[in-house]
Amino acid sequence: MKRRWKISIGLGACLLLAACAVVGIDAADRAYPPPLENATITSREVLDADGQLLRAFATPQGRWRLKTSVGDVDPRFLNMLVAYEDRRFYEHGGIDVMAIGRAALQLLTNGRIVSGASTLSMQVARLIEPRETRSFSAKLLQVVRAMQIERRLTKQQILDLYLTHAPYGGNLEGVRAASLAWFGKEPKRLTVAEAALLVALPQSPEMRRPDRKLQVALAARERVLTRPAVVEVTGEGEAERAANDPVPRQRQQLPAYAAHLAEAAIRREPKAQDYRSTLKRNIQQKLEEVAREASAKLAPKVSLAMVMADATTGQIVGEVGSADYFDAGRSGWIDMTRVLRSPGSTLKPFIYGLAFEQGLVSQETMIEDRPADFFGYRPKNFDMTYQGDVTVRQALQLSLNVPAVRLLDAVGPSRLMIRFRRADVRPVLPANEAPGLAIGLGGVGITLKDLVQSYAALANGGQPVRLGNGIDEKPAVLDNEALLEPQAIWNVTDILSDVLPPTGSRRLGIAYKTGTSYGYRDAWSVGYDGRYVLGVWVGRPDNGAVPGIAGYMTAAPILFEAFARSGVAITPHPPAPAGAVRLSQSDLPIGQRRFAMTASGLVRSSLGGGIREAAPQIVYPPEGAKVDLGALSGEISPLVLKLQGGRPPFRWLANGKPLSDLSRRRTNEWLPEGAGFSTLTVIDAAGRAATVRVFVE
Numbered sequence: 001m002k003r004r005w006k007i008s009i010g011l012g013a014c015l016l017l018a019a020c021a022v023v024g025i026d027a028a029d030r031a032y033p034p035p036l037e038n039a040t041i042t043s044r045e046v047l048d049a050d051g052q053l054l055r056a057f058a059t060p061q062g063r064w065r066l067k068t069s070v071g072d073v074d075p076r077f078l079n080m081l082v083a084y085e086d087r088r089f090y091e092h093g094g095i096d097v098m099a100i101g102r103a104a105l106q107l108l109t110n111g112r113i114v115s116g117a118s119t120l121s122m123q124v125a126r127l128i129e130p131r132e133t134r135s136f137s138a139k140l141l142q143v144v145r146a147m148q149i150e151r152r153l154t155k156q157q158i159l160d161l162y163l164t165h166a167p168y169g170g171n172l173e174g175v176r177a178a179s180l181a182w183f184g185k186e187p188k189r190l191t192v193a194e195a196a197l198l199v200a201l202p203q204s205p206e207m208r209r210p211d212r213k214l215q216v217a218l219a220a221r222e223r224v225l226t227r228p229a230v231v232e233v234t235g236e237g238e239a240e241r242a243a244n245d246p247v248p249r250q251r252q253q254l255p256a257y258a259a260h261l262a263e264a265a266i267r268r269e270p271k272a273q274d275y276r277s278t279l280k281r282n283i284q285q286k287l288e289e290v291a292r293e294a295s296a297k298l299a300p301k302v303s304l305a306m307v308m309a310d311a312t313t314g315q316i317v318g319e320v321g322s323a324d325y326f327d328a329g330r331s332g333w334i335d336m337t338r339v340l341r342s343p344g345s346t347l348k349p350f351i352y353g354l355a356f357e358q359g360l361v362s363q364e365t366m367i368e369d370r371p372a373d374f375f376g377y378r379p380k381n382f383d384m385t386y387q388g389d390v391t392v393r394q395a396l397q398l399s400l401n402v403p404a405v406r407l408l409d410a411v412g413p414s415r416l417m418i419r420f421r422r423a424d425v426r427p428v429l430p431a432n433e434a435p436g437l438a439i440g441l442g443g444v445g446i447t448l449k450d451l452v453q454s455y456a457a458l459a460n461g462g463q464p465v466r467l468g469n470g471i472d473e474k475p476a477v478l479d480n481e482a483l484l485e486p487q488a489i490w491n492v493t494d495i496l497s498d499v500l501p502p503t504g505s506r507r508l509g510i511a512y513k514t515g516t517s518y519g520y521r522d523a524w525s526v527g528y529d530g531r532y533v534l535g536v537w538v539g540r541p542d543n544g545a546v547p548g549i550a551g552y553m554t555a556a557p558i559l560f561e562a563f564a565r566s567g568v569a570i571t572p573h574p575p576a577p578a579g580a581v582r583l584s585q586s587d588l589p590i591g592q593r594r595f596a597m598t599a600s601g602l603v604r605s606s607l608g609g610g611i612r613e614a615a616p617q618i619v620y621p622p623e624g625a626k627v628d629l630g631a632l633s634g635e636i637s638p639l640v641l642k643l644q645g646g647r648p649p650f651r652w653l654a655n656g657k658p659l660s661d662l663s664r665r666r667t668n669e670w671l672p673e674g675a676g677f678s679t680l681t682v683i684d685a686a687g688r689a690a691t692v693r694v695f696v697e
Contacts, residue, residue: 033148034125034128034129034145034148034149034152035128035129036128036149036152036153038128038129039128039161039164039165041059041060041065042059042065042066042067042164042174042273043056043057043058043059043063043064043065043066043067043177044056044057044266044272044273044274044275045057045066045067045273045274045275046258046261046262046265046274046275046277047274047275047276047277048277048279048280048281048284049276049277049278049279049280049315049317050280050281051276052186052281053066053180053186053254053255053281054255054257054258054261054262054277054279054281054284055255055256055257055258055259055262056177056254056255056256057262057266058171062171063171063172063173064171064172064173064174064177064181064254065164065165065173065174065177066164066174066176066177066180067164067174067176067273068160068163068164068174068175068176068187069156069160069163070156070159070160070163072163072175072176072186072187072188073163073175073176073187073188073190074187074188074189074190074195076190076192076195076233076234077175077187077190077195077198077199078159079233080192080195080196080199080224080230080233080234081120081199082120083227083229083230083232083233084199084224084227084229084230085118085119085120085123085199086118086119086120086121087229089119089120089121089155090155092119092121093147093150093151094119094121094122094143094146094147094148094149094150095119095121095122095143095146095147096119118142119146120158120159120162121146121147121149121150121158122142122143122145122146123162123166123202124146124149124158124161124162124165125141125142125145125146125148125149126142127161127162127165127166127167128161128165129141129145163175163176166178166202167201167202167205168181168182168198168201168202168205169201169205169206169208169209170205170206170209170251172205172251175187175198177254178198178201179194179198180252180254180255181251181252181253181254182194182197182198182210182248182251182252183248183252184252191242191245192225192234192238192239192241192242193221193225193242193243193245193247194245196221196224196225196230196242197210197217197220197221197224197247199224199230200217200220200221200223200224201217201220203220204220208220210247210248210249211248211249211250211251214247214249217247218247221242221247222239222243225238225239225242225243226239255281257279257281257284257285257288258277258279258284258319258470259321259325260319260321260322260325260335260337261277261279261319261321261469261470261471262275264335264469264471265277265471265472268471268472269472275471276471277470277471278315278316278317278468278470278471278475279316279317279318279319279470280317280318282567283308283317283318283566283567283568284317284318284319284320286318286562286565286566286567287306287308287318287319287320287562287566288320289565290306290558290561290562290565291304291306291320291322291323291558291562292323292324294323294557294558294561295323295324295327295330298323298538299546300329300330301329301330301331301540301542301544302330302538302539302540302546302549303322303323303327303330303331303332303334303336303538303539303540303541304320304322304323304336304536304537304538304539304555304558305320305321305322305335305336305337305448305536305537306318306319306320306337306448306534306535306536306537306558306562307319307320307337307448307449307452307467307534307535308452308532308533308534308535308562308566309452309453309456309465309467309532309533309534310531310532311455311456311457311459311460311465311528311531311532311533312460312465312477312531313465313475313477314453314456314465314466314467314468314475314476314477315467315468315475316449316467316468316469316470316475317532317568318534318566319337319470320337321334321335321336321337321338322334322335322336322541330541331541331542334541336448336537336539336541337447337448337449337537338447338448338449339447339448339541340428340445340446340447341445341446341447341448341517341521341522341537341539341543342442342443342444342445342446342517342518342521342522343427343442343444343446343451343515343517343522343524344441344442344514344515344516344517344518344522344523344524344551345382345399345401345404345441345442345513345514345515345516345551346442346451346513346514346515346524346526346551347416347427347439347440347442347444347446347454347515348396348399348404348440348513348515349396349455349458349492349496349513350416350419350420350454350483350484351404351407351408351411351416351440352392352396352404352407352491352492352495353458353483353484353488353489353491353492354407354411354415354416354419354484354488355392355407355410355411356484356487356488356491356492356656357484357485357487357488357656357679358411358679358681358689358691359592359653359656359679359681359683359689359691360407360410360411360592360595360681360689361392361407361592361595362392362491362582362583362588362592362656363391363392363393363491363494363495363582363583364391364392364393364582364583364584364585364588365391365392365585365588365592365593365594365595366389366390366391366392366585366593366594366595367389367390367391367392367395367403367406367407367594367595368388368389368402368403368406368595368596369381369386369387369388369389369390369395369400369402369403370386370388370402371386371402372402372405372406374405374409374437377405377436377437377438379401379402379405379437379441380401380402381400381401381402382399382401382516382550386402387400390403391585392595393495396492396495396496397495397496397498397499399513399514399515401440401441404440404441405437405440405441406595407595408437408439408440409437410595413435413436413437413439413440414434414435416435416439416440417435417439419483419484420454422457422464422478422480422481422482422483423453423454423456423457423464423465423478423480423483424453424464424466424478424480425446425450425451425453425454426450427439427444427445427446427450428444428445428446429443429444429445430443441518442515442517442518448524448535448537449467451524451526451535452467452526452533452534452535453465453466453467454483455526455528455533455535456528456533457482457483457484458483458484458489458492458493458511458528458533459528459529459530459531459532459533460477461482461486461489461574462482462483462484462485462486462488462489463477463478463482463483464477464478464480464482464483465477465478466478481677482677485655485656485677485679486577486580487577487579487580487655487656487657488656490574490576490577490580491580491582491656492511493511493573494576494582495511496511496512496513497509497510497511497573499511499512499513501556501560502552502553502556502557502560503557504557505556505557505560505561505564506560506564508527508529508560508563508564508570509529509570509572509573510527510528510529510563510570511527511528511529511573512525512526512527512528512556512559513525513526513527514550514551514552514555514556515551516549516550516551517539519545520545520546520547520548520549520550521539521540521543521544521545521546522537522538522539523537523538523539523546523549523550523551523553523554523555524536524537524538524551524555525551525552525555525556525558525559526559527559527560527563529570529571529572529573530571530572530573530574531568531571532563532566532568532571534559534562534563534566535559536555536556536558536559536562537555538554538555538558578655578657578673579654579655579656579657580656580657581657589651589653589658589662589683590651590662590685590687591651591683591684591685591686591687591688591689592651592683592687594687595687596687615645615646615684615688615689615690616643616644616645616646616650616682616684616688616689616690617643617644617645617646617690618641618642618643618680618682618690618691618692619642619643619644620640620641620642621639621641621680621692621694622692623692623693624692624693624694624695625692625694625695626694626695626697627639627694627695627696627697628697629672629696629697631672631674631675631696631697632675632697636671636672636674636696638669638670638671639669639670639671639672639694639696640667640668640669641667641668641669641670641680641682642666642667643666643667643682643690644666646682646684646685646686646688646690647684647685647686647688648663648664648665648666648684648685649662649663649664649684649685650662650663650664650665650666650668650682650683650684650685651682651683652668652670652680652681652682653680653681653682653683654670654672654678654679654680654681655678655679656679656681672696674696675696675697676695676696677693677694677695677696678693678694678695678696679691679692679693680692680693680694
């Protein structure tokens with residue numbers, strides 16, 4: 001009885017001091033404001049394009065404290081929390097006098113503490129200004145702080161602080177961190193059982209940790225569920241149903257995706273708190289899963305990287321810098337999406353596109369795949385064999401080296417490099433070297449990101465896009481001239497769409513190309529549908545050789561698996577544009593049935609390799625001319641075409657489409673379909689060609 005009397009006196013003193021605190025709150029408030037700045041220290045977060053958490057970083061004190069607001073959690077959890085912890089939360093000004101009186105009466109009656117009287121505001125005060133000891137003075141300060149907080153913040157803001165700082169065991173603080181760690185999901189939608197456990201844990205977070213004290217956690221959850229005030233919120237019968245739900249036995253890791261992108265973001269903006277990226281978490285998660293599974297089949301020092309982008313916007317939606325950021329054996333900390341490497345044969349589609357654009361070849365044009373000498377440069381095929389005469393379509397699908405170099409010799413390496421600049425891509429040449437034929441087989445340096453950016457123009461109908469960096473560098477559809485004309489892109493895509501998928505992979509409706517660099521150092525595969533582009537690189541970060549790797553056998557299976565599991569719906573390639581036709585060889589103009597041309601436009605003899613007479617030359621319209629034919633007014637006049645030299649008969653093509661029958665005249669007429677850039681080509685009887693680009697107004 002004597003002990004009860006002392007306790008009663010202590011509680012009475014608390015009430016008296018609390019009343020005094022209310023009277024003198026203005027003076028105390030001004031002299032000693034609450035340290036609300038402590039509440040601003042939260043974990044830095046990297047978010048995806050939809051605001052989902054990709055990666056979080058612990059606070060300087062090693063806490064997982066994710067900023068949380070009322071709108072981030074299930075309303076049912078909030079109702080259960082207030083009902084259990086502070087029924088009059090929305091009515092009092094920081095302290096609940098009725099709760100204090102009830103607690104005192106229960107103490108006098110039972111001789112022990114039956115229920116507490118701490119309000120949510122008082123708990124917030126304790127969380128932002130923790131005390132080592134539980135003393136009378138500490139409790140009094142907590143009361144004062146609670147009233148100060150109530151004067152400064154709204155009820156929702158107070159709840160936000162509680163939801164962010166409440167302890168949940170170990171280094172977990174806040175409802176979001178707890179929900180992700182215990183349930184593997186954001187607290188936006190919780191079951192009644194999950195909500196009850198999250199209400200119970202902060203009262204004794206270490207004693208009730210479900211991964212260590214399962215039975216204690218179950219009992220604490222049951223107390224919440226059976227509290228009459230909580231039953232009023234959840235409804236009759238919910239406690240019984242929720243009691244059958246299991247309690248998590250293991251703490252899960254918080255989301256940890258896009259490690260390289262997250263680290264790069266923090267290096268660029270070290271003071272920022274949140275980083276919004278263009279990535280899609282569901283895509284990123286699947287790409288990382290594929291990378292992790294694929295790396296298990298690779299040699300210990302071999303890494304891989306992937307970039308997936310939306311070709312219509314330039315947004316990177318998935319990016320994997322290495323198979324495992326923490327794998328030191330694979331140098332996992334190196335972001336291989338940004339490292340210059342030899343692209344192997346992956347630039348060949350752009351060579352063929354230029355040849356199509358200039359009217360030098362059609363898909364069924366025959367081209368030689370035999371040993372050749374280009375002024376001392378002697379390219380060889382990957383398998384060291386030759387196919388003889390093949391069609392251009394077959395040459396690209398089989399990725400034959402000699403035909404690609406023949407075409408590059410005709411279109412010119414410098415012109416190819418200029419086209420890459422339209423896509424804002426600048427492959428790096430060896431020091432002090434001019435563009436040469438070797439670039440067609442990988443004799444330049446290019447990053448995976450830039451390679452994907454180049455292919456994005458193919459997927460986007462020729463319109464170049466600039467990929468962002470996933471965080472602060474904004475992607476953009478470039479206001480540049482088209483990388484290639486639509487007819488050329490259609491031809492390239494039509495060919496690459498029909499390449500057989502790698503063994504064990506199913507067709508997906510994508511066009512793709514593979515490449516292997518010299519010395520088996522890099523294996524590549526890049527694929528695209530009508531919207532998305534995905535690039536895959538495999539190799540050693542130290543540029544060491546990896547015997548046996550190849551684009552088709554190593555990188556392509558990863559490409560198909562990643563594309564299939566990414567979750568994106570395959571967008572069909574656009575239909576053939578006007579003027580794009582796939583003619584049989586018998587229907588081709590005589591000059592397009594066999595390719596045998598050099599960079600100067602001279603015909604190379606198929607027998608001895610000697611050079612004969614000069615090619616034809618278009619003298620009107622000149623290259624790059626702007627011609628006013630009344631296209632803007634709607635009544636287009638024909639354009640007169642003139643040429644010199646060459647051997648008749650002549651075949652004229654506009655944007656790859658034959659204009660009329662063969663003619664022996666050196667003049668012709670062309671009626672454009674509309675305004676804009678067009679390519680005009682003439683081919684003589686010997687197969688020699690000349691091309692100009694004009695702009696019709």
